[in-house]
Amino acid sequence: MQAEISKMVKYQAVEAELVKIDKALEANPNKVTLNKMAEVFNSSLKLAESLERDAEKAVSEFEKVKKSYNLNYEKAQKFASLDLEKLSDEQLNKVNLELEGIVTNLDTIEKNLLSLNKGVDAILDKFDKAKKNAVIARTNYGKAKENFDKIVANSSAARNKIVAELKKLEATINPSLLNKYKAIREGKLFPALVPLQSGLCGACRMKPPIFAMTKLNNQGFVECENCHRIIYSE
Numbered sequence: 617m618q619a620e621i622s623k624m625v626k627y628q629a630v631e632a633e634l635v636k637i638d639k640a641l642e643a644n645p646n647k648v649t650l651n652k653m654a655e656v657f658n659s660s661l662k663l664a665e666s667l668e669r670d671a672e673k674a675v676s677e678f679e680k681v682k683k684s685y686n687l688n689y690e691k692a693q694k695f696a697s698l699d700l701e702k703l704s705d706e707q708l709n710k711v712n713l714e715l716e717g718i719v720t721n722l723d724t725i726e727k728n729l730l731s732l733n734k735g736v737d738a739i740l741d742k743f744d745k746a747k748k749n750a751v752i753a754r755t756n757y758g759k760a761k762e763n764f765d766k767i768v769a770n771s772s773a774a775r776n777k778i779v780a781e782l783k784k785l786e787a788t789i790n791p792s793l794l795n796k797y798k799a800i801r802e803g804k805l806f807p808a809l810v811p812l813q814s815g816l817c818g819a820c821r822m823k824p825p826i827f828a829m830t831k832l833n834n835q836g837f838v839e840c841e842n843c844h845r846i847i848y849s850e
């Protein structure tokens with residue numbers, strides 16, 4: 617193994633300790649709860665927003681029904697002031713027909729109001745539930761966060777030690793190789809550096825093409841075309 621690669625391999629072995637700590641933190645039940653509660657809180661907020669839009673729609677529907685009620689009420693008032701005795705049979709028939717129309721309209725209005733009322737009740741009910749869920753989620757989030765922050769604080773000394781060691785090692789590594797390694801690590805891939813094993817990439821088991829093998833032999837390492845990790849020969 618080339619000396620430069622060997623330094624990179626050592627660096628990765630130290631970073632493995634850091635990855636282990638971070639993985640344990642990610643899998644910590646408090647962290648899992650924290651993430652879940654944040655999700656519940658956000659989805660409750662979104663639900664509340666959409667219910668608010670539903671409520672706005674219901675209000676505008678109500679305005680329409682109210683307008684229609686007012687129109688029919690005015691018409692009915694007009695008929696109430698008529699002296700029916702002075703009307704001819706033909707006029708009376710006409711009035712009767714119009715009154716029937718008003719009764720039908722008022723019937724429809726009543727039905728619409730009832731259904732609007734039910735709709736508004738359902739919206740309020742859902743809104744109430746969303747609010748309760750958001751409050752529960754926020755409380756649970758707070759508790760989990762408090763616990764998790766303590767756990768993070770407890771592991772910070774060990775983490776800082778490793779980070780300092782990595783910094784020290786970085787100064788000794790070929791910058792172009794280190795940059796390649798870091799670019800892979802940004803994609804959260806670990807290990808980023810793998811040995812060639814029986815002619816295959818040590819991570820994804822893909823066989824590098826002949827030109828890549830030539831490059832590997834010349835410079836000591838090559839990028840895997842499949843998983844993009846750095847392959848080195850041991």
Ligand SMILES: [Zn+2]
Pocket residue numbers: 817818819820821822840841842843844845
């Ligand atoms: Zn690979």
